[in-house]
Amino acid sequence: MTQEQWRKRSEWPLLVAAMVFLAAFSVQVIVNTEAVVVEVLIWGTWAVFVVDYFINLYLAPHRVRWFFRNLHELAIVALPALRPLRLLRLVSLLQVVHRIGGNALRSRVLVYVLGAAALLIYAGALAGLDAEENVPGANIKTFGDAVWWALTTITTVGYGDYYPITVLGRCVAAGLMVGGIAILGLVTASVASWMVESVAVETAAELDAAEAPVFEELRRLRTQVERLTALLEAREEPSAEPSEAARSTEN
Amino acid sequence: MTQEQWRKRSEWPLLVAAMVFLAAFSVQVIVNTEAVVVEVLIWGTWAVFVVDYFINLYLAPHRVRWFFRNLHELAIVALPALRPLRLLRLVSLLQVVHRIGGNALRSRVLVYVLGAAALLIYAGALAGLDAEENVPGANIKTFGDAVWWALTTITTVGYGDYYPITVLGRCVAAGLMVGGIAILGLVTASVASWMVESVAVETAAELDAAEAPVFEELRRLRTQVERLTALLEAREEPSAEPSEAARSTEN
Amino acid sequence: MTQEQWRKRSEWPLLVAAMVFLAAFSVQVIVNTEAVVVEVLIWGTWAVFVVDYFINLYLAPHRVRWFFRNLHELAIVALPALRPLRLLRLVSLLQVVHRIGGNALRSRVLVYVLGAAALLIYAGALAGLDAEENVPGANIKTFGDAVWWALTTITTVGYGDYYPITVLGRCVAAGLMVGGIAILGLVTASVASWMVESVAVETAAELDAAEAPVFEELRRLRTQVERLTALLEAREEPSAEPSEAARSTEN
Amino acid sequence: MTQEQWRKRSEWPLLVAAMVFLAAFSVQVIVNTEAVVVEVLIWGTWAVFVVDYFINLYLAPHRVRWFFRNLHELAIVALPALRPLRLLRLVSLLQVVHRIGGNALRSRVLVYVLGAAALLIYAGALAGLDAEENVPGANIKTFGDAVWWALTTITTVGYGDYYPITVLGRCVAAGLMVGGIAILGLVTASVASWMVESVAVETAAELDAAEAPVFEELRRLRTQVERLTALLEAREEPSAEPSEAARSTEN
Structure with a gap:
């Protein structure tokens, strides 16, 4: 079996595994439990x-x-002790987004942005809560507050009613901020590109119009030259290649 | 009567109804009253x-x-218990904006952005105040503070002197943040598209200029061929189709 | 004297008056004085x-x-009681910026943005301090804090260590936020337009290259036709218009 | 030795000096020490x-x-007493970024942005900590908190859990905010330019397609004229320049 075949066959099982992990990790963090079932999953x-x-x-x-080009997959697999990093597995969920978005660049970007934003907020809230909930003095203690904190962070509003105090929580916040800037950039760029395209289409139409008189002039010229040829031929005796002349004119 | 005719006739009454609702809801939330007149309206x-x-x-x-394509209209109608969602009716006010903005893409965008920002801040302040004003421990208690909070949220400044603590209030805040990012993107994209267009116009002018020598060369060529034809015709006896030759040259 | 002549003559005196006002208002607000000299100025x-x-x-x-097209000038003049609005006079300072920026769209935008940002921060800090400094419970009490507050507002950082509590102060903050979003949009759009232009220049170069073979083909064609003409003329007796033929070929 | 030669030879030593300075300054600020070794370095x-x-x-x-065009280098050299300004020397580190980025505009911008953001956060955290750590009442007291503060400032999130209170610290914050806006603008502009380029490429392809029929028409015309020439030459006696005619046709 080739690697390509294996990838096709393993795609859906891996997606299911990622979702099971997400569910189990969510339960573990939100309920703040150490239950054996969750650990097993x-x-x-x-x-x-x-x-x-x-x-x-x-x-x-x-x-x-392959090993050096897929170091990020090694990181996802080899670092299960760093719990928030496990959420990197969710990246495989974005393959679904890829399918929904279709081929058009901008609609795909929009679906990606919406999907990535929802995933980022959920995963960021989970990871932030996981890092902060058992630390004395922290203020992110419930999942609701964690989602609210992730939302204010990703939109760069940052009220400051909730904020992380652990190093791990702050790394999660950094990821959310970078994600927020990327999302803002993608939204703005999509709108700008859509506006610019409508202008570019007009420019192209103008250029097509500028081409038209040249083509017209050329047509008239050919008619003229054909008349010239006919004039000359009329003066000649019937030559050996009249059919070829007709063919070249018909082209 | 067709649906199209009904839509045209019902447009203005629906707009009036939306504005009456906005006024009544504003009074109810800002004065924090349970008056019967307001409830009736x-x-x-x-x-x-x-x-x-x-x-x-x-x-x-x-x-x-139509039912499945207009689920959002069903939501506006069927969920009167979720009070802030009633403000979705205000979307119909944007039809007026559509009329003011005219046809030009960018000026329409600007009018939309200004109108939508004003509407969002007002509706967001109302909905946020409605969600928070009777909750103990909340800090958004007057309409002035609610507008100020909506403004700091939509611009993503987020001082943190006022912030929602209820789930409903935070959902309103999420709407304001998303709206703020969209508005920021639209403003930036409009400016960028305006700048790019001025460059595109220059490019088009350059291309027109590049076309000019080709056209000039073509003109000279036709003159030359016409002289050739005249030369040949002068040597001939008056032919049977001089009128046709004249016509084709006149074209 | 025409209005045009008056405008040219009054330009510099008005600029000096605006700067004197800025200085006097700055002293009044920063020193928090009621001195007669300042009031007179x-x-x-x-x-x-x-x-x-x-x-x-x-x-x-x-x-x-003119009256209806210049309502903003009436507002600057007629509302001296609303003290922060007096700062609208500073807009005339931007005429200097217009001169420095020169003709290039992007460099002008950059100079405008820098000038407008500096002006906005200074004027916003002054107006905010003027609105807040004598109000009990406010936290913007010194000019240094006011500038710091204006800076965190215009960049939409919004730490929340300083924020306005009066309606007037919040209106100033709203102006700063809107200004900040506009500046952010202009900076982004300028960079985007500069990047897009470099791409557009390449596209134009490609199109010029596509034009080249057409022109080359046309040149060869004319050479051919000229040879044809020469061939025919060689067979004729010296005609009456050789000079004209030479002229048309020289063109 | 010319200035150009000196610049090439001194490039790497200066880079090493800048990195030694960064290391020494980092130790001095983070450990909050007055050790002689560090001062010497x-x-x-x-x-x-x-x-x-x-x-x-x-x-x-x-x-x-050269003196007036390089006032910024004079500032780096002449103001060692203003400690945070010493970090301006780090600008020379961006020359390395220039080399990694290669020639493509956008990939270079991305590398620059990543490098500049990392440098800005590190240098801003150092400079902010240096300004605040020995001031009573300040809340930026450890390097970890300073990095976190620099991060929330550069992304314009601004929770407000840490903020500078000294003039020097606020100047550093202003630099971080301006840097953050520039980085946001560059990211957005890069994405927008990449999207616009894909549209521009399509437009160029369309224009090439519009050019094609003109070229085709021109080809047919030349064939026609060549046949005409052959026709005329066949009627003539072998002339003095048949080789030239053949050459011009072969072209």
Whole structure:
């Protein structure tokens, strides 16, 4: 089996595993529990990703090259101890977004932005709550407050009623801020590109119009030259290649 | 009567109903009253929208399709218990904006942005105040503070002197933040598109200039060929089709 | 004297009056004084603007039209009681910016943005301090804090360590926020337009290149036709118009 | 030795000096120490920059002109007492970024933005901490908090949990805010330009397609004229220049 075939077959199972992980991690963080079932699901989905990683590495045509080009997949798999980083697995959910968005650049961007924003807020709230909820002195203590904090952070509003105090929580906040700036940039750029395109279409139409008189002039010229040829031919005796002349004129 | 005719006739009454609702809801929230007159006006305008919804559904050529394509209108009508959502009716006010803005893309965008920003701040302040004013521990207690809070939220400044603490108030804040990002994107994109257009016009002018020598060369060529034809015709006896030659040259 | 001549002559005196006003108002607000000298200067510069307004109205070709098109100048002149609005006079300072910026659209925009941002921060800090400094419970009490507050507002950072509590102060803040969004939009749009232009220049170059073979083909064609003409003329007796043929070929 | 040669030779030593300065200054600020080793390194790297400045001034072809065009280098060298300004030396580190980014405008912009953002946050945190850490009442007391403060400032989130209270700290904050707005503008503009380019490429393709029929028409015309020439030549006696005619046709 080639790597390509494996990727196609493993795509949906991996997506399911990512969603199971998301659900289990959500329960663990929001309920603030240490239940065995949840732990089993989290480590089970982790095992699925580890197995997939090694099968990919085994099937890759150039293993060393694949290894260095997929260091981010290694990070997702090898760092289960850093809990918020597990949420990087959710990136595979964006493959669904890719399918919904279709081919048009801008509609795909819009769907990506909406999907990524929702995912970022949810994952950021989870990761932030996970980092802060058991720390004395922190003020992000419930999932509702964590979502609200993620929202004020990603939109760069930053009221300051909730903010992280741990290093991990602040790293999550940094990710949300960077994501917010990227989303703002994408929204603005999509609108700008849509506006510019309508102008560009007008410019193209104007240029087509500028081309028209040249083409017209050329047509008249050919008619004239054809008349000239006919004039000359009329004076000649019937030549050996009248059919060829007709053909070239018909072209 | 067709649906199209009904829409044209009901347009202005619906706009009036939306404005009456806005006034009554404003009084109810700002004065924090339970007066009967206000309640009657609010439920009366609601009835107007319900009637309009069912007439539209009855007159629609494809009722099922219209139902699924107008779920947002159903939400406006069917959820009067969720008070802030009633303000979605104000969307119909933007039809006036559409008329003021005219045809030019950018001036329309500017009028939309100004109108939508004013509407968003007013509606957001009303909805936020409605959600927060009777909750103990909340800090948005007067309409002035609510407008100030809506302004700092929509511009993403977020001082943090006022912020919502209820779920409903935070949903209103989320709407204001998203609106603020959209407005910022539209303003930036309009300016960018205006700047790019001036560059595009220059590019088009350059291309027209590049076209000019080609056209000039073509003109000279036709003159030359016409001289050639005249030369040949002078050597001939008066032919049978001089009129046709004249016509084709005149073209 | 025509209105045009008056405008040219009064330009520099008005600029000086605006700067004297700025200095006097700055002293009054920052020192928080009621000194007579300062009051005299403020009302004196106000008188200069009133006189200029009425001379302009008198000299205008169409007085009624000029009146309605210059309502903003009336507002600057007629509302000296609303102290922060006096700062609208500073707009005339931007005429200097117009001169520095030169003709290029983007460099002018950059100079405008820098000039307007500096002016906005200074004027906003003054107006905000003027509105807040004598109000109990306010936290903007010194000019340094007011400038810092204006800066955090215009950049939409909004720490929340300083914020206005009066209606007038909040209106000033609203102006700063709107100004900040406009400045952000202009900066982004300038950069975007500069990047897009470099792409447009490449596109134009490509199009010029596409034009080149057409021109080349046309040149060859004319050479061919000229040879044809020469061929025919060689067979004729010296005709009556050889000079004309030479002339048309030389063109 | 010319100035150009000196610049090439001194480039790497100056970069090393800037990095030694950064390290020494970092240790001094973060550890909050007055150790002699650190002071020696800071003043030593300062001496390196002073020497380079005067050698450049000596080697410059037009010394007075070079002096006025390089006032910013004088500021870096002459103001060692204002400690945060020493960090301006780090600008020379961006030369490395210039090399990594390569030639493509957008990829270079991205590398610049990432490099500049990281540098700004680090330098801003250092300078802010240096200004605030020994001031009673300030809340930026550790390097971790300073980095967090710089991050919330540059992204314009501004929670308000940490903020500067000294004039120097607020100047650093102003620099971070301006840098943040510039970075946001660059990110948005890069995305917009990338989207616009894909549209421009399509427009160019359309225009190339519009050019095609003109070229085709022209080709047919030349074939026609060539046939005409052949026709005429066939009627003539072998002339003196058949080879030239053949050559011009082959072209």
